[in-house]
Amino acid sequence: MNDAPDTEPAWPDYLVRPQPDDPKLSTAVTGVDHTGAAVSTRVVHEKPLTLYLNAQEIVTMMTIGDHPEELAIGYLLNQGMLKANDSVTGVDVDEELGVVVVRTPEQTNFESKLKKRTQTSGCAQGTAFGDLMEVIEGVKLPKAEARTSWLYALTHKINTTPSLYLEAGAIHGCVLCKQDRPLIYMEDVGRHNAIDKIAGYMFRHEIRPDDKIFYTTGRLTSEMVIKTVRMGIPVLVSRSGFTAWGVELARQAGLTLIGRARGKRFIALSGAERIVFDQDLGFVEDESARHRRKGAGGDD
């Protein structure tokens, strides 16, 4: 644990950060390497977690298992099943059964709609998918700045923060940032879980989105764009690449979309007007081998 570091760490500002030493999140396993020699290595856990909204079963997610309350609420918010002004009266987690129940004072709109729909088709996922597109239309993301000096400071701090990724690989990270400070760093097997956990945390702690920058290790797909827009965050940054629809939706929504951010390089394919090129590039190092994400997983 890093509770009492000897020297001041590079990550003093986190509200939430990875706990790579938590024995529930990863485990040591033995095998052989390419020479046939015995080796021991750490691998992350993934467990099914079934989410209920009141009495309605919604989905079974595969997750590393930390922050189940935030994951549950964030999933419902990012799917539009729960609205930002809905109130949540309780979240019950049964770790043994792998169940999380989110309770609202009354049946939600989503539940009523679903009840009608299941009589014809039967899949909660389909319902949610159709509604996702509504988010993009008519959205107005706030004016904001994304200074290149912040971006380089952020990626350096994030890459050097102790994490399950550095410990065991095969995992994604998402980080909510303000200016040059990473605030909430969540990890999970799927990048969608990591972003949902941050959405859930923001909801529970009333964190404002309009002055934030969202960083992800994962690709900039339509779903990541839709979730970021739904969360009201104006800037999305990734070390990974783009899909065409992700770019198109970002442009429709006016989201600043920055990808392939490695070392001093990046490409912005939407909302470049928010970028302030204030960093002298002579002082930025190219990505060192030490901090290159090996894609030993996680670079999806």
Place this chain on the structure above:
Amino acid sequence: MNDAPDTEPAWPDYLVRPQPDDPKLSTAVTGVDHTGAAVSTRVVHEKPLTLYLNAQEIVTMMTIGDHPEELAIGYLLNQGMLKANDSVTGVDVDEELGVVVVRTPEQTNFESKLKKRTQTSGCAQGTAFGDLMEVIEGVKLPKAEARTSWLYALTHKINTTPSLYLEAGAIHGCVLCKQDRPLIYMEDVGRHNAIDKIAGYMFRHEIRPDDKIFYTTGRLTSEMVIKTVRMGIPVLVSRSGFTAWGVELARQAGLTLIGRARGKRFIALSGAERIVFDQDLGFVEDESARHRRKGAGGDD
């Protein structure tokens, strides 16, 4: 297109390989780079494709859109909604509507079960998930060899094959191989689509699984292990990392699970008895920068 190469290519054996020049699969977009200069880059398409099994809506998938018939059949097989000995009387694709319909002579077992279940819960996904575990229990994967000389030859051939990954990034690849020969190389935004396309192709072309090696760029999660086992393939190889449950299921099923395969290195965490260490490591190069997957996506 590579139909008439001047010199003999390193990939003469493919039954199916990526078509990076297909204009339907990627598109050029413009943006700015880290210096503020205008740039043009290629990005892959992703489109929703809604799958029906006869009259039953099953799921909406995000896909690059090639091989929709194979994707549809493979999805149903790998979810256990279609059995290996079911017959398929037709697959209709409507590209404009983004719909694919798989037809069987009679209503499948899955449809009858689903009809009962939707009256109580309403989600096809949940049903399928519960059944996935049954696959692992009592499975008997065939004896087979995975020679290290084959593994090094395979990764070299796959990494140098023209692909959407090399063209645009942000995509996964899965390859069905026999000994040192890659046979079927499918790509898609999600690794699960790529493996499903291969399952669908194997079903339609009666390709035997017991002497094959399955290669994926994606992580070795429980779902990838379950799908490989369901397909009857005894060896699963990835350049990415492992999850704990993926390892546990592979051990239960007796699947050979090889991960973090980069340059001359790899780690096997299950089924190492199938590995024959026949390669003189002095003749294997470490992964060159040229063929390192940048994780510019795709390295999930």
